[in-house]
Amino acid sequence: xxxxxxxxxxxxxxxxxxxxxxxxxxxxxxxxxxxxxxxxxxxxxxxxxxxxxxxxxxxxxxxxxxxxxxxxxxxxxxxxxxxxxxxxxxxxxxxxxxxxxxxxxxxxxxxxxxxxxxxxxxxxxxxxxxxxxxxxxxxxxxxxxxxxxxxxxxx
Numbered sequence: 001x002x003x004x005x006x007x008x009x010x011x012x013x014x015x016x017x018x019x020x021x022x023x024x025x026x027x028x029x030x031x032x033x034x035x036x037x038x039x040x041x042x043x044x045x046x047x048x049x050x051x052x053x054x055x056x057x058x059x060x061x062x063x064x065x066x067x068x069x070x071x072x073x074x075x076x077x078x079x080x081x082x083x084x085x086x087x088x089x090x091x092x093x094x095x096x097x098x099x100x101x102x103x104x105x106x107x108x109x110x111x112x113x114x115x116x117x118x119x120x121x122x123x124x125x126x127x128x129x130x131x132x133x134x135x136x137x138x139x140x141x142x143x144x145x146x147x148x149x150x151x152x153x154x155x
Contacts, residue, residue, distance in 0.1 A: 004028035004058075005121035010131060012116055017108055018100040019117065025126060026099045032058040032124075047103070047128075048090035049110035054103070054128040061124060062090070085110070103128070 005028055013019055021029070029043040046062035047054055057065065069083050089110055093101045103113065116131035146153065 002032060002058075002124045004032055004124060005126040006123065008118065008120045010116065010118055013103070013113065014100075016102060017105065017113075018102045019128070021095055021099050021101060022119070023099070025119065025121075026095055029058070029095065032060075042094055044092060044094045046090055047093050047101075047107060048086050049107055050086065052111060052129075052133060054107055054111045054113075056126045056128070058124065 005025060007022065007024055009022055011019055011022075026043060029045055032045075044059060046057045046059065048057075049055070066087060069087060072079065072083070075083060089106055091104050091107065095101050107113075111128065112130045112133060113128070114130055114132070118129045118131050118134040120127040120129060120134070
């Protein structure tokens with residue numbers, strides 16, 4: 001697994017809903033995205049909404065997500081709604097020359113983004129949380145769930 005996004009940082013959206021990506025994230029996006037017409041990396045990525053936050057995927061990882069979701073032949077209504085939101089809200093974004101992305105209004109609404117946001121590095125992807133939602137997250141004891149998943153880390 002690529003470890004491209006390892007930092008978490010607070011940022012503010014400008015009045016147009018633009019987010020300045022940190023240099024480390026821009027470099028990671030360029031390292032992990034497809035080449036443009038001139039052979040240079042474009043930094044393009046996919047952004048979608050999951051459970052009150054936005055999740056950014058490199059193109060190859062997003063392709064894997066959509067392929068897996070499309071394999072579900074006859075989903076339950078609950079799963080169908082999940083697919084509709086995740087795939088329907090997804091947007092392909094490319095940072096501008098200053099390293100900003102404009103987050104579409106539909107994604108901002110879905111994630112409840114206000115002015116202050118938290119970028120959370122998740123190794124091969126990153127998340128964008130509304131700062132207040134992120135601050136309200138409560139850590140709970142997940143040791144049994146980790147063990148059931150085969151994860152053995154000392155906390």
